[in-house]
Amino acid sequence: MAKFTPHTDEQIKEMLEVIGAGSVDELFKDIPEDLKAKEFNLPAGMTENEALKTMKNLAGMNKKYYVSFLGGGFYDHYIPAVVDSVSSKPEFFTAYTPYQPEASQGTLQAIFEYQTMTAKLTGLDVANASLYDGGTALYEAVVMAVRSTRRTKIVVDEGVNPLFRRMLKAHIKNLDIQRVNIKTAGIKPDKEKMLDEIDENTAAVIAANPNFFGHIDDYSGVFEKASEKGAVSILNFYPISLGVLKTPGEMGADIAVGEGQSLGLPLSFGGPYLGIMTASKKYARKLPGRIAGETTDSEGKRAYVLTLQAREQHIKREKATSNICSNQALCALRAAVYMSLLGRQGFRDTAIINMERAGKLREGFKRINGMKVMSGVFFNEFAVEVKGGSKAFVNKMLAKGFVAGMPAGLFYIDKEDVLVVNATEKRTDNEINGFLAAAREVMR
Amino acid sequence: MKNIFEISVKGRKGFDPGEADENILEKIDKSLLRKGELVLPEISEFDAVRHYMRLGRRNFSVDENFYPLGSCTMKYNPRVNETAASISGFASMHPLMSYIDEASVQGALEVIYNLSFLLCEITGMKKITTQPYAGAHGELAGIMLMAAYHRKKGNNKKHIIVPESAHGTNPASAAAAGYDVVSVPVDESGDMDIEAFRAVIGPETAGVMMTVPSTLGVFEKNVSGIAELARENDALMYYDGANLNAIMGRVKPGEIGFDIIHMNLHKTFAAPHGGGGPGSGVVGVSEKLSGFIPVPEVIKTPGGMYGLNFNVKDSIGMLASFFGNFGVLLKAYTYILMLGKEGLVDATEKAVLNANYIMKKLKPYYDLPYDRLCMHECVFSAKKQAAKGVRALDIAKALIERGIHPPTVYFPLVVEEAMMIEPTETESKEEIDIFIEAMEEIARLAENEPERIKNAPAGMPITRPDETKAARELKLTCL
Numbered sequence: 025m026a027k028f029t030p031h032t033d034e035q036i037k038e039m040l041e042v043i044g045a046g047s048v049d050e051l052f053k054d055i056p057e058d059l060k061a062k063e064f065n066l067p068a069g070m071t072e073n074e075a076l077k078t079m080k081n082l083a084g085m086n087k088k089y090y091v092s093f094l095g096g097g098f099y100d101h102y103i104p105a106v107v108d109s110v111s112s113k114p115e116f117f118t119a120y121t122p123y124q125p126e127a128s129q130g131t132l133q134a135i136f137e138y139q140t141m142t143a144k145l146t147g148l149d150v151a152n153a154s155l156y157d158g159g160t161a162l163y164e165a166v167v168m169a170v171r172s173t174r175r176t177k178i179v180v181d182e183g184v185n186p187l188f189r190r191m192l193k194a195h196i197k198n199l200d201i202q203r204v205n206i207k208t209a210g211i212k213p214d215k216e217k218m219l220d221e222i223d224e225n226t227a228a229v230i231a232a233n234p235n236f237f238g239h240i241d242d243y244s245g246v247f248e249k250a251s252e253k254g255a256v257s258i259l260n261f262y263p264i265s266l267g268v269l270k271t272p273g274e275m276g277a278d279i280a281v282g283e284g285q286s287l288g289l290p291l292s293f294g295g296p297y298l299g300i301m302t303a304s305k306k307y308a309r310k311l312p313g314r315i316a317g318e319t320t321d322s323e324g325k326r327a328y329v330l331t332l333q334a335r336e337q338h339i340k341r342e343k344a345t346s347n348i349c350s351n352q353a354l355c356a357l358r359a360a361v362y363m364s365l366l367g368r369q370g371f372r373d374t375a376i377i378n379m380e381r382a383g384k385l386r387e388g389f390k391r392i393n394g395m396k397v398m399s400g401v402f403f404n405e406f407a408v409e410v411k412g413g414s415k416a417f418v419n420k421m422l423a424k425g426f427v428a429g430m431p432a433g434l435f436y437i438d439k440e441d442v443l444v445v446n447a448t449e450k451r452t453d454n455e456i457n458g459f460l461a462a463a464r465e466v467m468r
Numbered sequence: 469m470k471n472i473f474e475i476s477v478k479g480r481k482g483f484d485p486g487e488a489d490e491n492i493l494e495k496i497d498k499s500l501l502r503k504g505e506l507v508l509p510e511i512s513e514f515d516a517v518r519h520y521m522r523l524g525r526r527n528f529s530v531d532e533n534f535y536p537l538g539s540c541t542m543k544y545n546p547r548v549n550e551t552a553a554s555i556s557g558f559a560s561m562h563p564l565m566s567y568i569d570e571a572s573v574q575g576a577l578e579v580i581y582n583l584s585f586l587l588c589e590i591t592g593m594k595k596i597t598t599q600p601y602a603g604a605h606g607e608l609a610g611i612m613l614m615a616a617y618h619r620k621k622g623n624n625k626k627h628i629i630v631p632e633s634a635h636g637t638n639p640a641s642a643a644a645a646g647y648d649v650v651s652v653p654v655d656e657s658g659d660m661d662i663e664a665f666r667a668v669i670g671p672e673t674a675g676v677m678m679t680v681p682s683t684l685g686v687f688e689k690n691v692s693g694i695a696e697l698a699r700e701n702d703a704l705m706y707y708d709g710a711n712l713n714a715i716m717g718r719v720k721p722g723e724i725g726f727d728i729i730h731m732n733l734h735k736t737f738a739a740p741h742g743g744g745g746p747g748s749g750v751v752g753v754s755e756k757l758s759g760f761i762p763v764p765e766v767i768k769t770p771g772g773m774y775g776l777n778f779n780v781k782d783s784i785g786m787l788a789s790f791f792g793n794f795g796v797l798l799k800a801y802t803y804i805l806m807l808g809k810e811g812l813v814d815a816t817e818k819a820v821l822n823a824n825y826i827m828k829k830l831k832p833y834y835d836l837p838y839d840r841l842c843m844h845e846c847v848f849s850a851k852k853q854a855a856k857g858v859r860a861l862d863i864a865k866a867l868i869e870r871g872i873h874p875p876t877v878y879f880p881l882v883v884e885e886a887m888m889i890e891p892t893e894t895e896s897k898e899e900i901d902i903f904i905e906a907m908e909e910i911a912r913l914a915e916n917e918p919e920r921i922k923n924a925p926a927g928m929p930i931t932r933p934d935e936t937k938a939a940r941e942l943k944l945t946c947l
Contacts (some may be wrong), residue, residue, distance in 0.1 A: 025806065025807070025808055025810065025811055026546070026548075026806035026807065026811070027807070027811055028543070028546060028738075028815075028893070028894045029624075029814055029815065029818040029893045029894060030894070030895075030896040030897075031818055031821070031896070032605065035896075035897045036821065038897070039821055039822075039825045039897060040821070042825055042828050042829065043821075043824045043825055043828050044828070045824070045841075048817045048820070048821055051817075051820050051821065052688065052718055052820065052826055052843055053841065054686065054687040054840070054841055055687050055715070055718060056692070058684055058692070059590070059691065059692065059719055059723075059724045060718060060719060061717065061718060061719055061720045061723060062723075064589070064590075064717045064809055064813070065572050065589055065802075065809075066586060066589055066590070066808055066809035066812065067805075067808055067809065068809060068810065069805070069806055069807050069808025069809070069810060069811045070805050070808065071806075072546075072548045072806060075548065075552075075802050075805040075806045076548055076551060076552060076802070076806060076807075079552040079555060079558075079798070079801075079802055079805075080555060080557075081575075082557075082575040082576075082578055082579055083555040083556070083557025083558050083575055084575065085557075085573040085574045085575030085578065086557045086558070086561055086572060086573055086574065086576055087569075087571065087572035087573075087574075088557070088560075089572070089645075092562060092567070094562050094564055094565070096564045097789075098562060098563060098564065098789075099561065100560075103847070104483050104513075104583050106483075106513055106516055106517060107555075109517070110516075110517070110520040112526075112550065113521075113524045114529050114530075114532075115524030115525065115527045115529045115531070115532070116524055116527065116529070116742070116743055117529075117545075117550075117740045117742050117743070118529040118530040118531045118545055118740050118741070119527045119529040119530070119741065119742075119743040120528075120530075120535060120537060120540060120542055120741050120743070120744070120873070121741065121743070121745075122743065122744065122746035123598070123856065124528075124864065124868060124873065124874060125870050125930065125933050126865065126925050126928040126929070126932065127528035127533075127868050127873060127928065128526075128527055128528065128743075129469075129523075129526035129527070129929045129930060130523035130525065130526035130527035130853060130891050131523075131527055131743040131744065132525050132775045133469070133471065133523055133526070134520070134743075135945070136471070136776075136944075136945070137471060137472045137473075137946060139757065139945055140471075140473070140493055140945035140946040140947055141508060141509075141943055143944075143945050144506070144507040144508065144945075144947065145506070145508070147502075147504055149945070150945065151944070151945070153744070154745075156601035156602065156605060156745075156746075156788070157601065157788065157789050158789065159788070159789050160601070160605075160788075167644075172540075182820075187786070187789045187790075188789070190785060190786040191786050191787065191788070191789065193785060193786075194612070194762070194785025194786050194787060195608075195612075195785055196610065196614075196647045197612070197615070197785065198615045198646040198647075198783070199645075199646050200646075240496070240500050241500070242499055242500055266502065266506075267502075267506060268493060268501055269500060269501060269502055269504055270499070270500055270501055270502055270503070271502055271504065271703035273504075274502065274503060274504065282479065283789075290559040290560060290795075291559070291560060291562045291563065292553075292558065292559050292560075292794055292795045293558060293561040293562075293563050293566075293573070293576045293790065293791065293794040294563035294564075294789055294790025294791050294792070294794050295601070295746070295788070295789070295791070295792055295793040295795060295796075296601075296672070296745075296746035296793040296794075296795050296796060297789070306940055308944065309917045309942075314744065315944060316944070317938040317939070317943055317944055318938070318940060318943040318946075319933050319934045319935065319937045319941075319943070320933070320934055320936035320937065321930040321931040321932060321933045321934070322931045322932050322933075322934070323931050324894075325930055325931070326930075327471075327930040327933035327934075328933075329933050329935055329938045331935070331938040331939050331942070332939055332942075333939075334939070336636075337604070337636040337637050337639075337640035338635075338636035338637075338879070340636075340640070341636045341637070341639040341640055341649070342639035342640055342641040342642060342643040342648075342649040343643070344636070344643075345645040347604050347607065347608055347637055347640035347641040347643070347645065348602075348605075349602065349603065349604040349605075349637050350602045350744055350745040350746075350747055351744050351745050352601075352617075352742075352745045353742050353743035353744035354740075354742030354743055354745065354746060355745070355746060355747075356709055357743065357804045358586045360472075361516065361520060363508055363509075364472050364482070364509040364511060364516055365482045365483045365484070365507070365511075365513060365516045366482065366483050367476075367480075367481060367482050367510050367511060368505075368506055368507070368508045368509070368510050369481055369483060369510070369514050370481060370483045370484065370485055371506060371508055372488070372506055373484075373485050373486070373488035374485040374488075376488040376489065376490065376492055376493065377485055377486055377487075377488050379492050379493075380489060380492050382489075383492065383495070389699055395507070401496055401497070401500060402752070405557075410805055414648070418568060418796070419569075422568075422569055422572075424616065426778070427562070427565070427568065427569075430564060430568075431568070431887065434567055434568075449486070450487055454835055458645065460775075461669050
């Protein structure tokens with residue numbers, strides 16, 4: 025059995041003598057007898073070797089497919105080796121929250137740089153130190169909007185990732201917020217409807233670019249009206265796409281939120297991920313969660329601290345802007361390393377390669393019987409109508425070793441035929457051709 | 469030290485993703501493309517490696533420094549946990565595969581199922597949800613469960629009772645779910661003031677949030693009575709599991725009247741803190757709340773297959789995109805497998821032994837507001853030193869100068885100049901003695917040469933920063 029307590033019998037005796045207790049049991053005598061657990065039915069411990077073997081066996085029970093074209097808001101991008109190397113440095117991963125700035129300049133500066141990169145990426149002014157995931161960032165943005173406008177209605181485009189919308193729904197259930205969902209017109213946003221719904225009681229309007237079906241749009245007009253009516257514009261973005269796409273800032277969004285998994289984080293069955301939140305300057309003091317700021321030390325040297333802590337729960341308690349305490353510091357670090365390593369050119373090139381890969385795949389789909397490539401503008405994910413239903417197609421493709429994409433019908437009852445297919449920069453010509461060949465066979 | 473944009477050189481490239489054909493952008497209407505140039509650093513791979521190497525050296529970390537940080541449980545993070553979480557069969561798994569093909573994710577679902585089973589046994593709870601991403605998120609989940617329960621029963625509940633000694637996240641979480649917060653003081657022995665509690669609990673009380681042992685490091689003796697009163701008012705009992713590491717194998721919250729518990733896997737179960745996250749705040753519930761847990765629930769079918777159940781009748785919905793911080797669950801599961809029953813009991817015992825040893829040794833030097841046996845942490849007050857002008861913050865900085873991370877200071881709020889010390893079980897007597905000596909030396913200096921402490925820390929990357937300036941002249945980005 026592995027054990028991480030270094031005490032020898034002799035030391036235990038010495039320590040108990042100092043304390044003035046006869047036994048370790050005596051230290052627990054404040055626990056009333058009737059509250060003590062009757063039994064503790066846990067298995068015996070294992071050696072490190074046995075434990076790791078168990079974990080490897082479990083991992084082995086997960087089936088690996090030959091190649092995957094599944095995205096749905098979470099993407100299989102290449103992670104440069106340096107990202108793992110930096111995030112596995114114990115100076116980062118075994119550190120605590122940087123509440124003591126003199127002992128945490130490394131983490132603080134890394135977060136500060138992360139904030140800069142995410143703000144610049146989204147074309148906005150400020151960012152926080154990260155939130156739990158993309159969905160959390162979305163609902164925290166909504167709460168922020170409701171608080172700052174003192175209004176209660178929110179207008180949500182149904183092109184926003186359905187998982188995030190479900191999280192939003194759950195989290196606002198106990199708050200006085202009315203949610204108006206705007207159905208998509210096919211796979212595109214119904215911007216007219218969105219415009220119609222924005223009024224004097226609207227706290228926020230929320231859209232996603234690209235949307236869940238991969239379609240790219242421009243929400244400038246919608247956000248302009250929101251601004252006129254005093255509502256907050258929230259855009260859910262996909263980080264990699266911003267290498268080339270119009271930024272939330274350029275569209276006039278007040279707050280941008282996104283799932284940061286694509287920035288150097290493994291898919292890891294759903295987490296840990298990274299909730300990115302950036303905003304225009306006027307919302308700086310209303311952001312939830314931790315924020316790193318630059319200042320000077322007593323000798324005038326540059327120093328970083330967690331700032332605006334007066335908004336946070338450990339100071340404000342029930343009056344805090346959010347109940348959130350932690351951030352996803354290590355994930356934010358990975359994203360920062362990823363962005364700085366790819367850099368100005370590499371990031372843009374990665375985005376372009378993604379578009380090219382998905383474009384090639386989409387062209388191929390046009391030549392498959394029973395497949396109708398849906399119209400729209402796409403980045404690295406696109407929608408196809410599959411005769412006979414997308415779920416059935418996906419199942420047949422699984423048998424051939426391919427994950428063919430996300431059947432939209434799992435989330436949208438009127439879209440049983442729609443399949444959302446993704447290709448990142450990792451997908452090779454061979455993989456794409458093999459996939460198309462298999463698809464042709466399945467649809468024959 | 470330069471920031472990453474200051475080491476950037478125009479035209480320098482770090483990572484080459486391959487050939488990119490700009491012409492492809494012509495297929496898209498210009499109005500959909502970015503106009504502003506992408507502003508990211510321009511550095512080489514080696515520049516990046518050096519930069520982050522240098523940043524790392526400007527951090528304290530558990531691997532290098534003793535961290536007696538009260539409530540935060542900064543224990544050693546066994547390396548094999550990291551290995552387990554990075555196994556490709558887990559790390560490369562797309563979470564939506566659980567929606568598309570359950571058969572392909574059996575190993576991952578089994579981990580979630582088994583871990584939940586073990587955590588139920590440790591806490592005496594009936595069901596677990598792994599969705600909450602962090603302790604505060606677990607608290608929010610807990611309050612949402614309370615709200616759903618009361619809504620179903622048609623109860624008209626308005627407030628949640630929180631003792632004054634609670635973590636700030638408790639009242640903030642209650643408020644985030646729409647409840648008012650009623651605060652109850654603690655008595656002179658550190659327990660909840662039972663008379664004050666009696667005065668505020670009533671039919672409008674939705675729940676009571678307690679930390680056991682409390683943030684004062686003492687075991688709440690009135691817990692049965694409090695739970696009894698809560699039951700009479702159909703108020704739910706919430707157990708803040710930040711201090712679960714003090715009672716493993718000895719007390720099960722589910723057996724002593726608690727309905728909801730959150731656990732911090734990054735504290736009790738040795739997952740690393742990561743410089744402030746990711747953590748995991750899994751939540752356990754008693755029988756009467758089993759029908760309210762988040763969906764999807766991971767279940768085992770009679771045929772032995774694992775699957776997702778979206779049909780939880782009164783579910784509060786979805787709190788996370790998927791199953792929470794799965795990578796952190798892997799680490800905690802590996803840890804529990806290794807320690808097993810004996811190891812977890814041993815961890816609790818040694819944590820309590822270490823804390824009591826420190827308490828006894830430092831008692832002659834610092835004021836001890838609650839002088840009784842402590843559990844896994846002890847709370848001192850620096851008021852003797854403050855009288856000489858040396859505050860808890862100064863003591864914290866003096867410890868940093870000595871290579872030791874300070875205890876939690878100014879918390880709990882009910883203790884003036886609080887210093888909350890939690891050594892954890894993984895520290896040896898030798899390391900603890902070094903800390904004790906440092907604390908003794910600081911106490912002596914506070915008495916005789918207070919100036920030497922007030923300017924601490926020396927020899928660190930920075931001296932004390934100007935926090936007021938940081939908040940006033942907000943600078944949140946490099947550029």
